[in-house]
Amino acid sequence: MRLLTRVLAITASAATVATATVTTPASAATELVVNGTFAGGTTPWWGSAGTSMAVSGGRLQVKVTGGTANPWDAMIGQNAITLAKDKAYTLSFDASASAPVSAVTTVQLAASPYTRTLTKTFSLGTTSKRYSFPFTSTLATTGGQVSFQLGKNAGFTFSVDNISLTATSSATPAPTPTSTPTGSPKPTSTPKPTPTSTATTTPKPGSGPLAQTDGFYVDPGSNPAIWVRDNSGDSRAARIKSAIASKPMARWFGNWNSDIGSAVSSYVAAADKAGKLPVLVAYNIPGRDACGGHSGGGAGSEAAYKTWISAFASAVGSRPAVVVIEPDSLGDFNCMSDAAVQERNRMLTYATQQFRDKAANTWAYLDGGNSGWVAAGTMATRLANAGVRNIRGFSVNVSNYYTTSESATYAKAVNSALGGTAKYVIDTSRNGNGSNGEWCNPAGRKLGVPAQAGGAAEMLLWVKVPGDSDGNCGIASGVPAGQFSPAIAIRLIDGT
Numbered sequence: 300m301r302l303l304t305r306v307l308a309i310t311a312s313a314a315t316v317a318t319a320t321v322t323t324p325a326s327a328a329t330e331l332v333v334n335g336t337f338a339g340g341t342t343p344w345w346g347s348a349g350t351s352m353a354v355s356g357g358r359l360q361v362k363v364t365g366g367t368a369n370p371w372d373a374m375i376g377q378n379a380i381t382l383a384k385d386k387a388y389t390l391s392f393d394a395s396a397s398a399p400v401s402a403v404t405t406v407q408l409a410a411s412p413y414t415r416t417l418t419k420t421f422s423l424g425t426t427s428k429r430y431s432f433p434f435t436s437t438l439a440t441t442g443g444q445v446s447f448q449l450g451k452n453a454g455f456t457f458s459v460d461n462i463s464l465t466a467t468s469s470a471t472p473a474p475t476p477t478s479t480p481t482g483s484p485k486p487t488s489t490p491k492p493t494p495t496s497t498a499t500t501t502p503k504p505g506s507g508p509l510a511q512t513d514g515f516y517v518d519p520g521s522n523p524a525i526w527v528r529d530n531s532g533d534s535r536a537a538r539i540k541s542a543i544a545s546k547p548m549a550r551w552f553g554n555w556n557s558d559i560g561s562a563v564s565s566y567v568a569a570a571d572k573a574g575k576l577p578v579l580v581a582y583n584i585p586g587r588d589a590c591g592g593h594s595g596g597g598a599g600s601e602a603a604y605k606t607w608i609s610a611f612a613s614a615v616g617s618r619p620a621v622v623v624i625e626p627d628s629l630g631d632f633n634c635m636s637d638a639a640v641q642e643r644n645r646m647l648t649y650a651t652q653q654f655r656d657k658a659a660n661t662w663a664y665l666d667g668g669n670s671g672w673v674a675a676g677t678m679a680t681r682l683a684n685a686g687v688r689n690i691r692g693f694s695v696n697v698s699n700y701y702t703t704s705e706s707a708t709y710a711k712a713v714n715s716a717l718g719g720t721a722k723y724v725i726d727t728s729r730n731g732n733g734s735n736g737e738w739c740n741p742a743g744r745k746l747g748v749p750a751q752a753g754g755a756a757e758m759l760l761w762v763k764v765p766g767d768s769d770g771n772c773g774i775a776s777g778v779p780a781g782q783f784s785p786a787i788a789i790r791l792i793d794g795t
Contacts, residue, residue, distance in 0.1 A: 331380055335462035349373035357602055358460040367450035370403045378409040380443030382436045387467040391431040393645050396423035397456040402449050409444035427641045429684040461648045508576050508619030508660050515547030515750045516575035522783035523766050535785050542792045547750040548761035549578040559607055563614035571618045578621045578760055583607055589631035593770025593780045604646050612653035615661055622663045623762055624650055626697040629681040630668035648686035655689045664724050667693035670701045670709035679716030692722035698763040700734035700744050707755035728761035732794050740773030745794035765791050
């Protein structure tokens with residue numbers, strides 16, 4: 300169900316794009332737990348008597364002896380947690396056990412009188428599960444503690460990963476953005492920032508990536524742009540250049556990039572030098588496109604994916620960017636085993652944490668499928684279990700055809716089920732004529748509204764590259780996924 304965009308060389312040239320300005324977005328939540336992914340070993344986590352800790356397979360494994368009388372007789376935890384009174388927080392983690400047992404997690408004072416502000420008993424099974432506990436702190440302290448109390452059970456092994464404690468911020472609606480068509484003068488009230496020659500722009504306090512840049516970046520190395528340059532004598536080239544290749548669209552990154560850090564950094568640096576905002580797609584989850592099959596593949600293991608996505612986020616760094624995380628990854632669950640679903644949730648949660656922690660000026664969106672696939676309430680649960688609250692929000696309609704209105708209605712329902720705090724973006728690359736119920740290169744589809752801020756969502760984006768095949772199917776018989784077809788492109792321009 301998804302494209303595999305070919306890796307293409309980036310040139311230093313920039314293009315004129317639609318300009319958009321957004322001010323004062325909600326900032327990403329600050330992580331209060333240190334080393335919750337255990338990438339740095341066990342420090343600063345501690346274990347009491349009756350426990351022994353080691354990191355294995357990227358997760359903390361805690362061996363717990365039996366024979367204890369109380370849950371707190373065998374526990375692990377982390378101290379020096381700062382809490383503000385009357386502030387809302389959420390404690391989340393992935394956990395399992397070698398045998399079904401119950402445990403207790405707390406957020407409390409680390410010293411006498413050990414006052415608790417959160418106490419939750421939860422059941423552990425042998426398959427890892429995502430747990431999330433919202434609470435309002437009754438404590439104002441820099442001496443807080445997160446603990447997992449594991450005693451009062453027979454001997455077993457407790458496995459935990461992706462521990463996160465963040466404040467739950469109320470998102471402030473973004474002001475109505477302004478948008479100027481390509482080639483038109485910018486409003487005089489929105490001065491154009493001067494691009495620097497260095498790789499990093501200077502962020503404005505409290506501002507998001509759009510406010511730090513002068514509109515969206517046009518990828519000079521997109522498949523349509525490369526085809527136009529290589530086929531200037533083709534009668535279709537001028538139309539494809541005008542309608543598609545000159546528009547802002549996403550660059551997809553996956554296992555076809557031999558050095559993900561270098562590939563991402565080079566692309567973001569080119570956009571940054573031009574003073575524009577790049578849109579990137581991370582597409583390397585193991586077992587991707589489990590239902591469609593045309594774009595299968597991905598990283599070879601959970602550990603390999605974590606290494607890859609960490610390098611991706613690090614390569615973006617402090618530069619402004621928009622990143623869509625793993626299209627289709629939460630829609631494919633009906634084609635996956637329970638174990639594969641749990642593994643995917645761990646990887647996606649880790650991905651959201653990486654962008655939260657390493658890419659401060661990135662608005663990241665976890666993909667939330669489309670309005671014709673998974674019920675809104677179900678998708679909200681899946682997004683929550685995969686860490687959507689660590690990032691800006693979610694995307695809908697990626698590589699699909701549902702109208703902007705249909706997609707916005709769906710996204711609003713998903714967001715309502717999430718509590719109304721997330722932002723969302725809509726892929727409008729091919730939704731000009733809506734959906735006919737087919738997803739793989741259907742006839743009669745049309746280009747949608749080009750990238751802009753606002754317009755029924757936080758942003759409308761061309762995430763799918765128009766003209767790139769969905770696979771060897773539909774009107775693109777014989778054209779593999781990710782390969783650009785001028786015939787498809789012209790049909791999208793004409794709506795035929």
